[in-house]
Amino acid sequence: MTDLKGALIGCGFFAVNQMHGWRDAEGARIVAICDRDPERLKAVGDAFGIQRRYTSAEDLFADGGFDFVDIATTVGSHRGLVEMAARHGVATICQKPIAPTMEDAKAMVSACAKSGVAFMVHENFRWQSPIRAVKAAIDSGAIGEVFWGRVSFRSGYDVFSGQPYLATGKRFIIEDLGIHALDVARYIFGDATAVTARTRRVNPAIAGEDVATMLLDHDGGITSLVDCSYATKLPIEPFPETLMEVDGSKGTLRLTQGYHLAVHSKGATKLTNVEPPALSWASPPWHNIQESVALIQQHWIEALRAGREPDTSGRDNLETFALVEASYLSAAEGRTVSLAEVL
Numbered sequence: 001m002t003d004l005k006g007a008l009i010g011c012g013f014f015a016v017n018q019m020h021g022w023r024d025a026e027g028a029r030i031v032a033i034c035d036r037d038p039e040r041l042k043a044v045g046d047a048f049g050i051q052r053r054y055t056s057a058e059d060l061f062a063d064g065g066f067d068f069v070d071i072a073t074t075v076g077s078h079r080g081l082v083e084m085a086a087r088h089g090v091a092t093i094c095q096k097p098i099a100p101t102m103e104d105a106k107a108m109v110s111a112c113a114k115s116g117v118a119f120m121v122h123e124n125f126r127w128q129s130p131i132r133a134v135k136a137a138i139d140s141g142a143i144g145e146v147f148w149g150r151v152s153f154r155s156g157y158d159v160f161s162g163q164p165y166l167a168t169g170k171r172f173i174i175e176d177l178g179i180h181a182l183d184v185a186r187y188i189f190g191d192a193t194a195v196t197a198r199t200r201r202v203n204p205a206i207a208g209e210d211v212a213t214m215l216l217d218h219d220g221g222i223t224s225l226v227d228c229s230y231a232t233k234l235p236i237e238p239f240p241e242t243l244m245e246v247d248g249s250k251g252t253l254r255l256t257q258g259y260h261l262a263v264h265s266k267g268a269t270k271l272t273n274v275e276p277p278a279l280s281w282a283s284p285p286w287h288n289i290q291e292s293v294a295l296i297q298q299h300w301i302e303a304l305r306a307g308r309e310p311d312t313s314g315r316d317n318l319e320t321f322a323l324v325e326a327s328y329l330s331a332a333e334g335r336t337v338s339l340a341e342v343l
């Protein structure tokens, strides 16, 4: 079977991981790249040997010659680029967060649906192998019926040097990082119906909130706590590990720092090291996230070839983005927000 051909727009900080992922992927390759910044375009083009280079997305689409586009720009450009791809009938992956507002996010999903093109949000945290191990342990029935859970990401890592824009937005941790943890909560505990959130800014040098605590009510009656912080200075820095606690009717599960998974059931505890492999191009401590990039991209190839909706399709991701919107609304108004209010 011939490889699917892809184009990547946005050759910045994170796109380098995506380019590595595509280089290793089976069944697809990147044939063209685009960035409005000629220096970044050259750096990625030279590093990955891509000859077709564009500083304008319009020119890229006008020339065509690819089956899908991978949009790795920051959020402000997502809607315009996804709608452009839909107009050209090109299947699309878009980085998280899908959009700055729910109105934009819905318009993007609708544009792709109307054009009949596949649309996936690059929501990769649920593809991390430790998170997959948690899901597999729950699905095995070892801890019985889940009634409570926690998804936690607490760190003091300097994310601002690699991604300076994170320090400048009115919204920060829920939109950038909490969105991943909220998606993991949905993946593990099911869709949510309501959220109660509290936020605060500890670091005076940034514009947005760097601490958030969210209480979620899930469809099936599970209660979960999703908490994230970039103001937490721990003895051993855990970035970028997502930790989890899950209580079930027959046992418990704990994913603790250092990628240790403990499943306690029937009076015995099974300990497993679930640290992801460091791929040849990985740069620890980012290897956890980097592996998930490769996995979600391979999932996209398989879904596109089979004509199946990807797990984190735009449609699915509206539910995750709704949790982001509802969390900000809840924190601003100091009340519980029903997801129906924002969806």
Ligand code: NAD
Binding pocket: 009, 010, 011, 012, 013, 014, 015, 034, 035, 036, 037, 040, 055, 056, 057, 072, 073, 074, 075, 077, 095, 096, 097, 122, 123, 124, 162, 163, 165, 176, 289
């Ligand atoms: P960045 O600013 O380093 O890179 C973005 C690039 O896009 C820049 O080079 C910019 O010139 C280019 N660009 C912007 N608008 C464009 C347009 N209209 N046409 C062509 N080029 C354009 O940002 P980043 O840190 O790489 O983040 C990019 C996206 O990736 C963000 O949405 C961010 O939230 C996401 N991200 C995801 C993860 C993850 O694990 N999924 C991790 C980090 C960042």
Ligand code: 89V
Binding pocket: 159, 163, 176, 177, 180, 240, 289
């Ligand atoms: O995954 C992300 O979206 C990144 C980071 C881990 C730094 O929050 O922006």
